[in-house]
Amino acid sequence: MAVTSPEVKKALEVIFAADSDIYQTRGFQRRIGYGERPALVIIDLANAWTRPGHAFTCDDMEVIIPTNQALLKAARAKRIPVIYTTTAYQDPKGPRSDTGMWSRKIPVETLLEGSEAAAIDERIAPEEGEMVIVKKSASAFYGTNLNAYLHAQRVDTVILTGVTMAGCVRHTTEDAIAGGFRPIVVREGVGDRVPGVVEWNLFDIDAKFGDVEPVEKVLEYLEGIEAFTNR
Amino acid sequence: MAVTSPEVKKALEVIFAADSDIYQTRGFQRRIGYGERPALVIIDLANAWTRPGHAFTCDDMEVIIPTNQALLKAARAKRIPVIYTTTAYQDPKGPRSDTGMWSRKIPVETLLEGSEAAAIDERIAPEEGEMVIVKKSASAFYGTNLNAYLHAQRVDTVILTGVTMAGCVRHTTEDAIAGGFRPIVVREGVGDRVPGVVEWNLFDIDAKFGDVEPVEKVLEYLEGIEAFTNR
Amino acid sequence: MAVTSPEVKKALEVIFAADSDIYQTRGFQRRIGYGERPALVIIDLANAWTRPGHAFTCDDMEVIIPTNQALLKAARAKRIPVIYTTTAYQDPKGPRSDTGMWSRKIPVETLLEGSEAAAIDERIAPEEGEMVIVKKSASAFYGTNLNAYLHAQRVDTVILTGVTMAGCVRHTTEDAIAGGFRPIVVREGVGDRVPGVVEWNLFDIDAKFGDVEPVEKVLEYLEGIEAFTNR
Amino acid sequence: MAVTSPEVKKALEVIFAADSDIYQTRGFQRRIGYGERPALVIIDLANAWTRPGHAFTCDDMEVIIPTNQALLKAARAKRIPVIYTTTAYQDPKGPRSDTGMWSRKIPVETLLEGSEAAAIDERIAPEEGEMVIVKKSASAFYGTNLNAYLHAQRVDTVILTGVTMAGCVRHTTEDAIAGGFRPIVVREGVGDRVPGVVEWNLFDIDAKFGDVEPVEKVLEYLEGIEAFTNR
Numbered sequence: 001m002a003v004t005s006p007e008v009k010k011a012l013e014v015i016f017a018a019d020s021d022i023y024q025t026r027g028f029q030r031r032i033g034y035g036e037r038p039a040l041v042i043i044d045l046a047n048a049w050t051r052p053g054h055a056f057t058c059d060d061m062e063v064i065i066p067t068n069q070a071l072l073k074a075a076r077a078k079r080i081p082v083i084y085t086t087t088a089y090q091d092p093k094g095p096r097s098d099t100g101m102w103s104r105k106i107p108v109e110t111l112l113e114g115s116e117a118a119a120i121d122e123r124i125a126p127e128e129g130e131m132v133i134v135k136k137s138a139s140a141f142y143g144t145n146l147n148a149y150l151h152a153q154r155v156d157t158v159i160l161t162g163v164t165m166a167g168c169v170r171h172t173t174e175d176a177i178a179g180g181f182r183p184i185v186v187r188e189g190v191g192d193r194v195p196g197v198v199e200w201n202l203f204d205i206d207a208k209f210g211d212v213e214p215v216e217k218v219l220e221y222l223e224g225i226e227a228f229t230n231r
Numbered sequence: 232m233a234v235t236s237p238e239v240k241k242a243l244e245v246i247f248a249a250d251s252d253i254y255q256t257r258g259f260q261r262r263i264g265y266g267e268r269p270a271l272v273i274i275d276l277a278n279a280w281t282r283p284g285h286a287f288t289c290d291d292m293e294v295i296i297p298t299n300q301a302l303l304k305a306a307r308a309k310r311i312p313v314i315y316t317t318t319a320y321q322d323p324k325g326p327r328s329d330t331g332m333w334s335r336k337i338p339v340e341t342l343l344e345g346s347e348a349a350a351i352d353e354r355i356a357p358e359e360g361e362m363v364i365v366k367k368s369a370s371a372f373y374g375t376n377l378n379a380y381l382h383a384q385r386v387d388t389v390i391l392t393g394v395t396m397a398g399c400v401r402h403t404t405e406d407a408i409a410g411g412f413r414p415i416v417v418r419e420g421v422g423d424r425v426p427g428v429v430e431w432n433l434f435d436i437d438a439k440f441g442d443v444e445p446v447e448k449v450l451e452y453l454e455g456i457e458a459f460t461n462r
Numbered sequence: 463m464a465v466t467s468p469e470v471k472k473a474l475e476v477i478f479a480a481d482s483d484i485y486q487t488r489g490f491q492r493r494i495g496y497g498e499r500p501a502l503v504i505i506d507l508a509n510a511w512t513r514p515g516h517a518f519t520c521d522d523m524e525v526i527i528p529t530n531q532a533l534l535k536a537a538r539a540k541r542i543p544v545i546y547t548t549t550a551y552q553d554p555k556g557p558r559s560d561t562g563m564w565s566r567k568i569p570v571e572t573l574l575e576g577s578e579a580a581a582i583d584e585r586i587a588p589e590e591g592e593m594v595i596v597k598k599s600a601s602a603f604y605g606t607n608l609n610a611y612l613h614a615q616r617v618d619t620v621i622l623t624g625v626t627m628a629g630c631v632r633h634t635t636e637d638a639i640a641g642g643f644r645p646i647v648v649r650e651g652v653g654d655r656v657p658g659v660v661e662w663n664l665f666d667i668d669a670k671f672g673d674v675e676p677v678e679k680v681l682e683y684l685e686g687i688e689a690f691t692n693r
Numbered sequence: 694m695a696v697t698s699p700e701v702k703k704a705l706e707v708i709f710a711a712d713s714d715i716y717q718t719r720g721f722q723r724r725i726g727y728g729e730r731p732a733l734v735i736i737d738l739a740n741a742w743t744r745p746g747h748a749f750t751c752d753d754m755e756v757i758i759p760t761n762q763a764l765l766k767a768a769r770a771k772r773i774p775v776i777y778t779t780t781a782y783q784d785p786k787g788p789r790s791d792t793g794m795w796s797r798k799i800p801v802e803t804l805l806e807g808s809e810a811a812a813i814d815e816r817i818a819p820e821e822g823e824m825v826i827v828k829k830s831a832s833a834f835y836g837t838n839l840n841a842y843l844h845a846q847r848v849d850t851v852i853l854t855g856v857t858m859a860g861c862v863r864h865t866t867e868d869a870i871a872g873g874f875r876p877i878v879v880r881e882g883v884g885d886r887v888p889g890v891v892e893w894n895l896f897d898i899d900a901k902f903g904d905v906e907p908v909e910k911v912l913e914y915l916e917g918i919e920a921f922t923n924r
Contacts (some may be wrong), residue, residue, distance in 0.1 A: 019887035026748045026886070027800035055719045091269050094360040096312050096459070098376065100383035100873045106901055107720035136376045137871035138902070145329065145367045145374035151613055152331035152642030166897045171867045177747035178830035178864075180614030180793045193719070194712035200893050204257040204859045208799055208830070229326070242473035250656035257655070258518045258569035283525035286488045305571035331642045337670055368640035370673070382844055383873030397666045402640075405633045409599035411562045411845030424488070431662050436629045439568055440600070526888070543789050556822040558774050560838065562845035591787040598838045607791065607836030608830045614793035690789070 043162030161189030183210030274393030392420030409433030473634030623651030645672030736855030876903030
């Protein structure tokens, strides 16, 4: 099983402490902070990632699913935009496949659009008015309408959860700050499938691309914002 | 019925002749020419545009549909990428609708993703391995994976048909040349719903953004290219 | 000289009246309206377009320049973001030119980045803190950081002026609404170089992509908004 | 000085070995391979990164600069497109700064467009016909014309070097594969400023986004390709 061992965790913490010293001396690792109009973006918590037995299966769902359930409840109470992504293809295996170059690196040929594997996990099922974006790349923004959708809703803050931390969540976070949003990555809401990568990618992100925050603080923030109203 | 009258056509021809003089003196209206690896991109020939009774219904389907059938036959013979678009929304009418700002200009609130209205016209039904892109904006490229898909297929030429000329076909053509493709717009394969706009937008495009070509020449070109092979 | 003659104007008005009937019956030509946080985006009012003797020279500068001066004054009074574009290339004529496919249609090989021709007209010179974007395509958004910049400034409304109406202003307007902004095109602030194209493209835009407004109303709107403050 | 210590390197190798077992069992870590038309993209080897005394100063220039010199020589021999990036801002410190949200995380307020700090290091100075892209975000593709430029040149393979590995090189690699290119990251040509991040990010990339290759193999590949010719 893919758990980060205590030894590995300790080794990583030693590295991160040394790196943080340099980053802080140089003026990195600043706090981006929360804005006024957030959206919740849940990356790839579809069955191929949340359930056992797939090439993409991730760990820690016993923490990730309840964390996302709590965030969904808070988000819905304030009617903020909720967006789910899944990664799937109309023609995963054909000679002109829409997997593009990615099938040359990872097993995306297993992800068929419309299949059970590509459907959002029913434990966090989308409600009416919530978007499900079928993306083809790691980032929720790349080759999708997400940027335009969030902009039309005047969203300034993107709360990010899901999997995988070393792939889709990381690329989405980088695109979010590049696009002019404040990215907030929820520590307990993200995961991956090999040891160490969650810790390392959260470290890189917190240094350069977005704030990594505990779920308690994010829930507290959501409680405090003004509810979205119809325009 | 929305036919461009002979008087209007004549008035437009007088304007275009005068404008062409200026353009040619200045070095506009060049020929972009055909490349080696084309794709066929069919814009919004879904029922809401091809069938009577919708807000989006267009004219001239008795020419547009057979033209597209002929192009599809030629494209499939050479196994070039074929991409259809439709414009539709997951939540066309809700307070956080994915119609964005467009519903403030045009009746996109009538276009539900997955509905019969949004489905590609069965007379030109997609075959296996052909893509159907559900877009939210006028351009087939904006907020979609089309650019990445075509690039991964090493496409250099985009053959464009469909509707509407003043909306989605025009914006798609502009994005195609901006993205580094050679846009070829098929004169008999495009249409619209009000008089004059097909003529005018074809004129603007041919001056600045892509070559407007008769279907015979496009079919001849497709006959002459090398068939796509599996990579 | 490239003036739209009274006969042409009249012919166009007849067409537009007929087309407007159809559009309004179908639910097009809606008003998008003004938002709360505008930016002023001035397209290609650089010397190659505003001064005589260039391939790109446009008409009507005796109206366009004063209109933009008035808009700049109003925009600066409220400290809203002001963005200028120019179109220019690092290597306009080389074998690996950054003109891409566009030099196959129009004379962009005359536009060198850093040249006097590509500089913003000094009558509307940028002030400190105003952006100058060097773009390679028609749209001010395509292949530039404009979307991200406006989003980070929480802009919801894009006031558009400049040239050419059938080229860069049109494509920019289409991208603006696609991106979730409210596009407002200022009638007296835009122009082109051949007869009829200003009228026609304003007609298409007002039907589908943005509101075409007289400068008086835009100035009145700018007077009424809250000034931008430091964040 | 920011060198990855032998202990840290060893700890990382233990993690990577365990992770690679899982990845390979699952079908990750495939070889994307080289295509036929490469471009060389050199990320942020400008003085603020390559010279001492800046917030952005990176390590290992004694290896990185010669590696890039060797790659440039090979690239120029075959006349493939060469693109340099730098990160800089027109208004790094103003209230409407084009640093967007990034200045809330890292010290981009030190990077003025046109300054010596933002200029490409003269040891690897651009030659005529080579592009210098001034980007605002981590990725060389985000908010720039790079994708369109490479597409117009029919490039299928992107050879990547530069800094930083945990920032701009990583994000660029992710965007490259998303865009349909084959990313090749040159191991000796990349760097960063804190221990461990080069190793970790190369590991993540090789698993999911691009091939990490030694410079010898890349030089050998460049020697073997057909030279670019004028189109």
